Amino acid sequence: EPEVTQTPSHQVTQMGQEVILRCVPISNHLYFYWYRQILGQKVEFLVSFYNNEISEKSEIFDDQFSVERPDGSNFTLKIRSTKLEDSAMYFCASLYQRDNTEAFFGQGTRLTVV
Amino acid sequence: AQSVTQLGSHVSVSEGALVLLRCNYSSSVPPYLFWYVQYPNQGLQLLLKYTSAATLVKGINGFEAEFKKSETSFHLTKPSAHMSDAAEYFCAVSDFSGNTPLVFGKGTRLSVIA
Numbered sequence: 495e496p497e498v499t500q501t502p503s504h505q506v507t508q509m510g511q512e513v514i515l516r517c518v519p520i521s522n523h524l525y526f527y528w529y530r531q532i533l534g535q536k537v538e539f540l541v542s543f544y545n546n547e548i549s550e551k552s553e554i555f556d557d558q559f560s561v562e563r564p565d566g567s568n569f570t571l572k573i574r575s576t577k578l579e580d581s582a583m584y585f586c587a588s589l590y591q592r593d594n595t596e597a598f599f600g601q602g603t604r605l606t607v608v
Numbered sequence: 609a610q611s612v613t614q615l616g617s618h619v620s621v622s623e624g625a626l627v628l629l630r631c632n633y634s635s636s637v638p639p640y641l642f643w644y645v646q647y648p649n650q651g652l653q654l655l656l657k658y659t660s661a662a663t664l665v666k667g668i669n670g671f672e673a674e675f676k677k678s679e680t681s682f683h684l685t686k687p688s689a690h691m692s693d694a695a696e697y698f699c700a701v702s703d704f705s706g707n708t709p710l711v712f713g714k715g716t717r718l719s720v721i722a
Binding site: 600 | 709
């Protein structure tokens with residue numbers, strides 16, 4: 495069964511460092527998303543990406559964040575200068591088309607900023 | 609704007625008892641509704657979805673949910689809880705128009721007592 499894969503599963507970084515979270519969406523999917531879940535809180539939308547550009551972003555997704563699909567398979571989330579409050583589980587998701595089909599989620603990357 | 613409210617951040621039931629997890633939504637257009645489950649240290653897995661077909665939706669692992677437009681609810685039920693059902697459950701809403709992504713509730717942690 496096709497799946498969304500995320501690496502690494504857990505990343506520890508020092509405050510102020512840059513991190514790149516990687517995702518490989520399902521190969522024929524066209525829409526890609528990043529969500530985050532701070533420990534004990536709800537799953538929050540960060541950004542959606544379609545046709546090689548951001549299609550929507552939340553207020554959380556400020557200038558410290560960027561996304562990229564560098565090679566047609568990977569979908570990355572970069573945090574330029576991490577803050578303690580960036581510590582969370584980050585989920586990547588992909589969707590074939592914008593209708594009622596299922597959004598498939600990866601296992602998540604737990605980011606810990608120290 | 610869409611939103612989801614999950615009543616009860618933590619629900620505890622005895623093994624074999626009825627599971628009822630509550631979800632109310634707000635949407636300006638007919639919504640698509642989803643329940644996702646997150647087992648410890650795992651990603652989000654789709655349990656079931658409502659996409660304007662039958663109002664009673666059956667999902668995996670014996671779960672089902674009923675869409676009630678008059679009550680703006682989409683409660684998740686299972687007749688008999690199993691120990692393996694212990695997890696975090698998230699209700700989500702989307703209209704999938706334009707770029708609107710899934711909007712999640714805060715989640716309900718289900719504990720099953722032997």
